[in-house]
Amino acid sequence: MxxxxxxxxxxxxxxxxxxxxxxxxxxxxxxxxxxxxxKIALNLNVQTNNFKNKNKVSIQEQRRKLPIFEKRNKLLELIRRHNTLIILGETGSGKTTQIPQYINSARLQNNGKIGITQPRRVAAISVAMRVAQEVGDAVGVGETVGYTVRFEDVTSPRTKIKYLTDGMLLREAMVDNLLMEYTFIILDEAHERTIHTDVLFGIVKQAQKAREEKKLRPLKILIMSATMDVDHFSDYFNNCRAVYLEGRTxxxxxxxxxxxxxxxxxxxxxxxxxxxxxxxxxxxxxxxxxxxxxxxxxxxxxxxxxxxxxxxxxxxxxxxxxxxxxxxxxxxxxxxxxxxxxxxxxxxxxxxxxxxxxxxxxxxxxxxxxxxxxxxxxxxxxxxxxxxxxxxxxxxxxxxxxxxxxxxxxxxxxxxxxxxxxxxxxxIQRANLSIVVIQLLALGIHAASFDFMDKPPKDSILAAFEQLKLLGAVETVDSRTLTTLGKKMVQFPLDPRFSKILLSAQEYGCLEEILTIVSLLSGESIFLNPSSKREQAMTSRQKFLSPYGDHITLLNAFRVYNNLGSNSQRSWCHEHYLNMRNMSYAAQVRTQLLEVCQRLKLPIVSCGNDTEPVRKCLLAGLFMNVAELHKEKQYITLDKRQVVNIHPSSVIHGQQPQFVLFTEVVQTSKCYLRGLTTIESQWLYDIVPDYARSHIRFNKDI
DNA sequence: GAGCACTGC
The missing domain is CATH 3.40.50.300 (P-loop containing nucleotide triphosphate hydrolases)
Structure with a gap:
């Protein structure tokens, strides 16, 4: 063989x-x-195809056949007795769909709401749909059972079981850090340890304690996870009890x-x-x-x-x-x-x-x-x-x-x-923390003293604070509060640098353009580059190319797209090798960001075809992302003096402007700058004089 | 002249 x-x-x-x-x-x-x-244990994953009623067994019959069913009363008893409980469930145990229903039908939540978080949108939506069906609401999802994800809130005042993404609950916590809307918070898929779940651990723990101290309606916490790291979870939640559910693997x-x-x-x-x-x-x-x-x-x-x-x-x-x-x-x-x-x-x-x-x-x-x-x-x-x-x-x-x-x-x-x-x-231990740090500050918490289950590196917290200070969101690296600007920045679902750009647009009179660019940068690339048709793709998009760089090029493409009727957008995208899905996602983001701008009473104005205000405005948030031509094809960043190269996918590639601004640096075979715009060094002196003096001169001294 | 995993607000 x-x-x-x-x-x-x-x-x-x-x-x-x-x-x-x-x-x-x-x-x-x-x-x-x-x-x-x-025999191994796993987390429950959403499996829409499993939800189909293959053998015409009734939904209620299926529910009774789940391994969790026999433990219903025992589980409810434990939930009643403990304020915090860890539930370890193998794949197919039914924990995600059944436990909220058990709590709801036993009326444990005392007229409050059960919030169940999921790391992913699709999971939140599909589980909610399934559970709505099981609960038997004639109207389906959006009544007793609902969900909330970005761009979509399918709940009503009567909703008792609400599935939501962990990022969404974090947003809600920023409005009400006691999460008074809920009597139960279930953090599902906790073993995945997304940055949002990790922050929520501390938030719900704090909310529970604060509600107890203030003699408010108690908050019950359930942590649901695959069978890993139990002791770690339990230690963090004051040695709380853990129960194990068998699954079907x-x-x-x-x-x-x-x-x-x-x-x-x-x-x-x-x-x-x-x-x-x-x-x-x-x-x-x-x-x-x-x-x-x-x-x-x-x-x-x-x-x-x-x-x-x-x-x-x-x-x-x-x-x-x-x-x-x-x-x-x-x-x-x-x-x-x-x-x-x-x-x-x-x-x-x-x-x-x-x-x-x-x-x-x-x-x-x-x-x-x-x-x-x-x-x-x-x-x-x-x-x-x-x-x-x-x-x-x-x-x-x-x-x-x-x-x-x-x-x-x-x-x-x-x-x-x-x-x-x-x-x-x-x-949380391997990410840029500027968003986490600013969000915690919005809650009045300094990240260095936050009760993390696993603390992020001190350097990451400090780097984030330094960035926020440069952007004007905080006064010092020890601040526990945000500046007026910082409070506005945190309203946007964006990296603080991009929020700063949006908030600077008023000064340059180009919010229309900046909204588009920031929205496009929020999602995945709109350019398709199939290896077999690369040449065609490049020529068909020639007309969007701007000598000023990638951001203006993006803007040009979106402008044409946005002026088309919705029935011709698809074929137009196809002709120009543009990704329709990512384009319409950016349009959705743009609508959301526009709403925030309107709430903040920012004047929505356009600078027309003049690119200079747009490029200056980008610099107002990305001034720490500037590189200067160093020698043949090689650049050096002003901030940390890293040697970098222009990524070949950039429209600037092949040209060698003296100064460029970039949206990201990624190290693969070399250090590459991606998302570039050409700028004038004088602008740096005008926009961030202190920063320009210390950094540009320093670089020249080498 | 390279080539980027995966989420989320």
Whole structure:
């Protein structure tokens, strides 16, 4: 079998050269003996397809069949007795959908509301819809059961069970830090440790205490999580009680490689074909890799090899899967493969939490992930391929055991596994904290004294304060309050630098233009660049190009789009290789930001075709993001004196203006500036004189 | 002349 497998590479001469770096050897795994067998527990993920009433069993019957049902009374008793409770639930335990209903029908919330947070919008919406159906409201979602996410509030004054994104609850907390609307707050998927959930931990804990002290209506807190890190959670919540709920998962046989494999991509391909030749055709395979380019390359490789006449096994349907993919392509992942065809999904970590696919019996785990890390010392974001954590590896493994006993092939040795970090570093410890710091200040809290479950690095907090001080949001780095400007900035759902830009627009008379640019920067890129049609894409968009840079180019494209009727927008986007989804998202953001501006009574004026006010205004918030030409094609940032390059995707690439402003720096193979606008150094002296004097002169002295 | 994981307000 192994020698046969080797043959298959000899005959395949069609493979693009960048894909196979060396001749692959077969990957050898341990035999997956009894010790490798482990029944694992996972979080509940939203699975809309599971909600379908397959066997015409009534909804109530389905509810009774959930593992959680038998524990209903015991759970209610515990919830009654404890003010804070941790609920650990395996996948399919039904905790997300059932517990709020149990509380509601037992009238535990005493005429108050139950708020249940989710890290993702789709989850909040789809769970709410399902629960509304279960509750049996004739009118459906928006009555007893509702949801609130950005751009959408489907609740009524009668809503008792409200699903919302964690970011949304955080916004609500900024209006009322005691969260008086709720008698129950359920923080679901707490193990994911999103930056919002982490801040909410401290907020709800504080609200509970404050309400008790002020003899107000008590706040009950439930923390729901997959089975990890229990002690850590419990320690933080004053040693509160934790209960465990069984789920519905199947055993997964786990295999490790016997030797290390640096070329994990090729090892994944080799392992796939090993499985492919043995497993029944209807057992689908899920491969975890790190990024778009890598996924497309491996997909291509598998397609080519599977057509090789020497390869045994059924046909193969290859489905790449990553978040930035057009939705139409993502849909194919959910469609079952035709008869006698095996489906192989090659995915990033979207498939770990956000997207659940049925039919997976095999998982191949590269053990790698691409992650973003913020470095406070340089202010740079770095995107790096690194090893996953042990928790993450079990999350991936669990994807094979959703419907039946499964298999997981780990492209790393047992010893490598044992050397992995136990948990993924929480986002709050590796992110730029300026938003968190300003939001906490809006609540009168200094981030350095906030009760975090895991404290972010001191340097990150300090860097955030220094940035806020430069922007004029705080007086000093010790401030516990915001300036008048800071209070306005925090109204916007934006990075403080962008809020500052919006608030400066009045001075330059260009709020119309700035609203558009900031909205476009809030979402993903509107430019499509299919590798096969790159030339056409570039020429079709030629007319939007501005010599002043990427921001003005974005503005030009949006202006045309926005003046079109809604029925011609789609085809126009298609013609110009623009992403319609991201374009209309930006339009939605723009509407929201416009509302905030109107609330703040900012005059909505336009500067017409003059770009100078727009560029100056951008500089008012992004003055710490300026680079000066240093030598041939090389720039140096004024702020931290980093050597940087213009990213080739920029419209400025190829030109060498003396000074540029940028929206972000990302380090990949080099340090690249992305999102550029040309500026005059004199503007810096006019807008931020102190900053300009200290930084420009300093740079010249080198 | 490179190529960016994933969320969210």
């Amino acid at each position: 192994d020698s046969k497998f080797n043959l298959l590479y000899k005959n395949s001469n069609n493979i693009p050269k960048f894909q196979i770096k060396r001749k692959p050897s077969p990957v050898v795994f341990n035999n997956g003996g009894p010790t490798a067998r482990k 199947y055993p997964v046989n786990v295999y490790y490689t016997l030797t290390t494999h640096e070329d994990y991509q090729t090892a994944c391909v080799a392992t796939f074909f090993k499985i492919h030749q043995q497993a029944p055709w209807d057992h689908d395979v899920l491969i975890f890799l790190t990024g778009q380019e890598e996924i497309e390359a491996v997909a291509q490789q598998i397609r080519i090899l599977s057509r090789d006449p020497d390869v045994a096994g059924p046909s193969v349907k290859v489905c790449p899967l990553y978040a930035s993919q057009p939705t139409t392509q993502q849909i194919t992942v959910f469609q079952p493969a035709p008869e006698n065809t095996r489906k192989v999904i090659i995915a990033t970590n979207v498939a770990e939490t956000s997207i659940t696919i049925s039919g997976i019996r095999y998982v191949i785990d590269s053990g790698m992930v691409k992650a973003r890390t913020y470095h406070p010392a340089t202010g740079l974001d770095m995107l790096k391929v690194q090893r996953i954590s042990q928790e993450q590896s079990w999350q991936r493994t669990g994807r094979a055991g959703r419907e039946a006993e499964g298999y997981c092939y780990r492209i790393y040795t047992r010893s490598q596994y044992e050397h992995m970090q136990k948990s993924t570093i929480p986002e």
